[in-house]
Amino acid sequence: MIEKCNYCGELEELVPIIKENDKFDGLKLHTGQIDKTMCKRCVDNSFKYGFCRGCGEKLAYHLSQLNSAGECLQKHAKESL
Ligand SMILES: [Zn+2]
Numbered sequence: 001m002i003e004k005c006n007y008c009g010e011l012e013e014l015v016p017i018i019k020e021n022d023k024f025d026g027l028k029l030h031t032g033q034i035d036k037t038m039c040k041r042c043v044d045n046s047f048k049y050g051f052c053r054g055c056g057e058k059l060a061y062h063l064s065q066l067n068s069a070g071e072c073l074q075k076h077a078k079e080s081l
């Protein structure tokens, strides 16, 4: 399988997008949790997806999965308690 950006066809700097309703805990990512693949530029330019400030740019989330500080809810909810 050749991976490429689902939007522009870019082959480099690809990041998986986590499924919007998935409870990804920030640890191990399974293929079943991936919604689609996009390049970093398309993620940056989109209004739907973003990176977690705490986890870096290895994968992207739907914005609904990020809190107001730009962190993924599943992983950082625990840490802030
Ligand atoms: Zn792209």
Ligand SMILES: [Zn+2]
Pocket: 026, 052, 053, 054, 055, 056, 071, 072, 075, 076
């Ligand atoms: Zn995170």
